Amino acid sequence: MNSILIAVIVLGGIGITAAFMLYACSKKFAVFEDPRIGQVSEILPGANCGGCGFPGCSGMASALVKESEKGSIDGLSCPVGGQETMSKIADLLGIAVANGEPKVAVVRCNGTCEYRPLIAEYGGLRTCSAMHACGAGETACGYGCLGCGDCVSVCQFDAIHLNPMTGLPEVDEEKCTACGACTKACPRSIIELRKKGPKGRRVFVSCVNKDKGAVSMKACKVSCIGCGKCEKECPFGAITVESNCSYIDSDKCRLCRKCVSICPTKAIQAVNFPAPKPVDPKAEERKEALS
């Protein structure tokens, strides 16, 4: 009986002492963590994709809270959660958020097997980065898609796939979160994050070839030859031609598609537009009669 009592007293004593010590330590060495960091983390999608540029969502959360104390979180955005998540976070932190338009990855190469003939066979390691380091690749175009799928393997969201018919990657707009992993993985910087556009409609130059027209035409029939017709045609000044390659500024583009019809090599693409209405022959006649 006595021994039980001793044990209870000793253990109880140790327990009480330890409890006091722990309590004292937790007060003395307490680290203050902003409770908002935890709350922001909960709003973030938790994919830890790194698309925002921070190591995981918790890193992003602390950066957001830190920036919010300075008054603005405009430079930061979660590509996965998008606008919705960002405005929720802004509400929580009690500041306004700039309206960023949703973006999507766009593959700027249309050099399919049909348009861009193979001139050699590559026998080495089948990754784009290895092939890029070896030379121009299997076609004569030193700027175009190499078709080994480095972009596919880095995509966390299963949003980009190689089309075996064309040999080019295709982006699934529903799944793409514009995290930008593919744009970094592509050794030739073909993939660009562009504005999704109203109803997903957008116009872009599907080529990044900087060779002179004659050279790029020889390598690929649908390359941009830098002729500048689109630049002249564009009523909004959205198109610039630099080192033999045209680029459409998606901020200025009003989706009129005049450039699409004038491009001699069909390098400019318009996506998600409704198919053109069949021309009514009678209407044409009437027009002619009027003029």
Add this chain to the structure above:
Amino acid sequence: MKIRTFRIGGIHPEENKLTHEAATAIASLPKRAIFPLSQHIGAPAKPVVEKGDKVKVGTLIAEAGGFVSAPIYSSVSGTVFKIDTAIDATGYRKPAIIIDVEGDEWEEGIDRTDKIETTAEHPELTPETIIDSIKNAGITGMGGAGFPTFIKLCPPPSAKAECVIINAVECEPYITADYRLMMEKPDQILIGLELLMMAAKVKVGYIGIETNKPTAIDLLTKKCKEKFDGSIYSVEVVPLKQRYPQGGEKQLVDAVINRQVPAPPAIPVNVGAIVQNVGTAYAVYEAVMKHKPLFERYTTVTGKKLQHPSNFLVRMGTPMQDLIEACGGMPEGDNKLLAGGPMMGKALTTTEVPICKGTNSVTILSGDDARRKEPEPCIRCAKCVGVCPMGLEPYLLAKVSEARNWERAEQEDIVSCIECGSCQFTCPAHRPLLDNIRQGKSTVMGIIRNRAAKK
């Protein structure tokens, strides 16, 4: 006498020196010569001619674009057709000067006679004037890498040169350009070596030659005795056991003077050696004694299926196509065109690529040789570890590079890899070891550079 070699690793691929006894032919002039502006390591050269300018053989067409750079001279006479882009040995279109060839008119001042000029006849030569001539002649390493030669001769203050080692190893299969040069121009090479020794202010020289070239060893040993016996210089011809990659600078230093070059950024001069290719020694002779800038070189055009594999003295800027035609044309069937030999060479997709300062050979592998074998799973035989001349673990480097574990790759010394390809050559499972290691190495080097830039 014990025949020396480097201490670890190495392989002995089939030699296939098809053109050993083929005396060097002078290649005919091209119709149009292409001069890429980046034929060397460092900044690309800057053009000093314009479209329509008339040039002669030996006219400066592009000046050095920085400290680590080299000028480029025209190898032909004619008119500048345009300054545009052309596919070079990297496989990409790069800026180049393209010249339409008309006749063969040389710049005055270039001594075209066969007379051998010795240093005794030119007491005015000092280390500074020699280095200046080398720099102005646009000489870069003729063995392939293309590092500007004059920089090697001016070591950093932390290092002191003790000897000049002439790299006449030619351990790469197929290539015989250096061997032919040694057989045809031995006196000039030795004067070139003497000039290099004067420039580097050293008294000791070595010429490393593999034992598969006994006639060259005999000839140069004899010539060395005649020339250097009783002089202030001591020059020794060192026969070396055939082993690839003996021509690698670090391996050669180990084989010849038994010293190990530490891991990068150390270079051979940190252990007292300046390594120069035998072709470079010849180019130095021509530049200093004959006032002839670098615009010609010895090049082997070879391949088992090629009708007449040959050695050429070729003007730079000549498209490979011209040389291949002179050898009987491209063989039928599948071919792999390489700038360089089968081990270190760079595969090309077009024969339009011109011969540049570093093109020691054009190799055409045909049929089965042209293709790689299907890779199979690693069988953990560790052969790659055994043959690595740098003492690395290629299987591991390849693995961590594949997994993009750059930190581990750096820890495992991936930057020490000399990309000789011995591991991939020896791998019984035909794994793409070097392909992966190269990827890892370039990424890790980028990371290291960024880190240094931030500091």
